Amino acid sequence: MTKYYQPEIECASREQIRQWQDERLVKQVKHVWDNVPYYRAKMEAAGVTPEDIKSADDLHKLPFITKDDLRECYPYGLLAKPLSECVRIQSTSGTTGKRVVAFYTQHDIDLWEECCARAIMAVGGDENDVCHVSYGYGLFTGGPGLNGGSHKVGCLTLPMSSGNTERQLQFMTDLGSTILCCTPSYAAYLGESAKEMGITDKLKLKAGIFGAEAWTEEMRRDIEKSLGLKAYDIYGLTEISGPGVSFECEAQTGMHINEDHFIAEIINPETGEVLPEGEKGELVFTSITKEAFPLLRYRTRDICVLSREKCSCGRTHVKMTKPMGRSDDMLIIRGVNVFPSQIESVLLAQGFPPNYQIIVDRVNNTDTFDINVEMPPEKFTDTVREVTAMEKELVAALKAMLGIVAKVHLMAPKSIQRSEGKAVRVVDKRKLY
Amino acid sequence: MSVKQISVFVENQAGLLSEVTTLLADNGINLRALSIADTSDFGILRIIVEDVEKAAQILHDHGNTYTVTEVLAVKMDDKTGGLAKILKVLADAEIFLEYAYAFLLQKPGEACLIIRVPDNDAAEAALAAAGIGITTQEELF
Numbered sequence: 001m002t003k004y005y006q007p008e009i010e011c012a013s014r015e016q017i018r019q020w021q022d023e024r025l026v027k028q029v030k031h032v033w034d035n036v037p038y039y040r041a042k043m044e045a046a047g048v049t050p051e052d053i054k055s056a057d058d059l060h061k062l063p064f065i066t067k068d069d070l071r072e073c074y075p076y077g078l079l080a081k082p083l084s085e086c087v088r089i090q091s092t093s094g095t096t097g098k099r100v101v102a103f104y105t106q107h108d109i110d111l112w113e114e115c116c117a118r119a120i121m122a123v124g125g126d127e128n129d130v131c132h133v134s135y136g137y138g139l140f141t142g143g144p145g146l147n148g149g150s151h152k153v154g155c156l157t158l159p160m161s162s163g164n165t166e167r168q169l170q171f172m173t174d175l176g177s178t179i180l181c182c183t184p185s186y187a188a189y190l191g192e193s194a195k196e197m198g199i200t201d202k203l204k205l206k207a208g209i210f211g212a213e214a215w216t217e218e219m220r221r222d223i224e225k226s227l228g229l230k231a232y233d234i235y236g237l238t239e240i241s242g243p244g245v246s247f248e249c250e251a252q253t254g255m256h257i258n259e260d261h262f263i264a265e266i267i268n269p270e271t272g273e274v275l276p277e278g279e280k281g282e283l284v285f286t287s288i289t290k291e292a293f294p295l296l297r298y299r300t301r302d303i304c305v306l307s308r309e310k311c312s313c314g315r316t317h318v319k320m321t322k323p324m325g326r327s328d329d330m331l332i333i334r335g336v337n338v339f340p341s342q343i344e345s346v347l348l349a350q351g352f353p354p355n356y357q358i359i360v361d362r363v364n365n366t367d368t369f370d371i372n373v374e375m376p377p378e379k380f381t382d383t384v385r386e387v388t389a390m391e392k393e394l395v396a397a398l399k400a401m402l403g404i405v406a407k408v409h410l411m412a413p414k415s416i417q418r419s420e421g422k423a424v425r426v427v428d429k430r431k432l433y
Numbered sequence: 434m435s436v437k438q439i440s441v442f443v444e445n446q447a448g449l450l451s452e453v454t455t456l457l458a459d460n461g462i463n464l465r466a467l468s469i470a471d472t473s474d475f476g477i478l479r480i481i482v483e484d485v486e487k488a489a490q491i492l493h494d495h496g497n498t499y500t501v502t503e504v505l506a507v508k509m510d511d512k513t514g515g516l517a518k519i520l521k522v523l524a525d526a527e528i529f530l531e532y533a534y535a536f537l538l539q540k541p542g543e544a545c546l547i548i549r550v551p552d553n554d555a556a557e558a559a560l561a562a563a564g565i566g567i568t569t570q571e572e573l574f
């Protein structure tokens with residue numbers, strides 16, 4: 001039977017959700033205008049005042065906030081409440097530059113933990129469960145978020161944090177953990193270790209909530225098999241609150257965004273224009289209930305698709321696909337969006353190392369699309385027939401994923417530069433700009 | 434008794450093949466036999482050497498992709514019909530021939546045909562029944 005943490009919210013009518021969003025957005029814009037001079041200046045530069053925002057329909061008039069803004073405002077520039085009302089900070093390392101610091105009032109912590117509680121109940125959790133949290137605790141939002149959600153649901157909470165795999169498995173078997181929360185790669189590792197220790201049949205896990213990392217459907221199946229549970233995705237980012245911005249339900253076909261707290265938009269990353277539902281683009285979030293760190297139109301740089309199709313679980317909140325890549329990495333080849341991460345996942349699934357190089361050029365007004373792929377010793381055979389078949393299979397799998405045909409070149413491992421720091425994955429020789 | 438063949442993956446770019454052969458020569462590896470199979474995209478260099486382990490180590494240390502395969506070295510008369518005779522035996526026994534290449538032995542009038550088949554034992558038996566012998570790795574050097 002489907003369980004909900006807040007059924008009246010999670011299964012509310014679309015009209016009701018819309019009404020909440022309209023009211024809360026109008027209020028939030030005023031709050032930010034009054035308390036965040038940095039964003040107010042941005043609004044003024046764009047010629048927008050709070051009076052222009054009458055409902056969620058007007059959201060598109062507001063300027064975006066990007067990671068660069070966060071960097072520029074570090075640490076207090078986007079704070080909208082006096083520090084005396086803030087009770088917590090969480091932080092995330094940017095890939096470049098300064099860390100991102102986010103502030104929370106008690107109200108903000110509560111709503112974040114409620115989102116995580118919804119995620120736990122969506123995978124079948126309730127007060128009878130033993131919730132094993134192996135996300136890192138500390139500045140990272142993973143541990144604290146799921147820990148808080150688990151308390152709200154009333155699970156027996158094991159604040160394991162990450163690492164010390166033997167102890168993790170010991171507690172898991174001794175205390176009969178039923179729900180595991182960690183990164184997908186750590187879940188895979190725990191599964192392998194349990195197998196090595198011969199204790200797989202002693203595990204009582206039924207569900208896993210895995211996020212904070214990109215993972216594939218193959219990985220999902222592997223983890224489900226090795227740990228004997230159902231694996232669910234969870235999405236979030238420190239800038240917006242933490243894990244639980246969206247979460248997967250029993251349908252396992254995308255993550256419900258908590259729309260009573262966050263308004264999601266999909267935009268064209270090149271032009272900033274809002275795209276209609278069902279189109280692939282960059283995900284943008286507006287926090288409409290957070291007090292201390294309320295970001296309006298924050299560009300996540302994650303590329304995904306939104307869907308309002310009716311979900312079998314009964315929840316009415318919009319669903320997002322797993323992020324397909326980062327907007328910074330997106331290539332448009334022959335009119336099709338291509339993400340290096342998609343190519344990487346195909347290579348891994350086909351048994352090739354993720355050491356590759358994409359070369360795009362334009363010849364006679366047509367884009368050429370070549371991928372140099374490493375021929376790994378484990379796959380190499382002495383017959384042309386088998387190597388050619390392998391190459392053909394890879395080309396077919398890439399076409400299935402990308403929708404366009406790439407020319408694959410098998411290379412000796414030493415020919416593709418090894419990544420030391422940031423690898424050059426894409427060589428775009430087109431002179432488009 | 435099969436012999437060990439080393440196959441090396443070579444990108445189809447001018448110079449890369451000679452890079453591999455030069456590497457082996459510089460390290461004192463003498464190629465007894467060599468064949469190249471190539472497509473428009475890549476090539477496979479197949480070699481027979483005396484010290485398989487040493488050659489493999491050198492290739493490995495220099496980042497090459499290679500594999501060691503058991504193949505049959507079939508004794509062949511170095512005269513018209515020598516090759517045809519072997520191929521007919523294999524065809525009659527319905528043995529699929531993946532590839533083959535020939536080379537001359539030191540001894541005048543003697544040649545050898547390297548064949549790659551799915552089942553070495555079956556091929557060896559079929560050839561033996563037709564009075565055709567097999568050479569060992571040692572006999573090649």
Ligand SMILES: [Zn+2]
Binds near residue numbers: 250
């Ligand atoms: Zn659902």
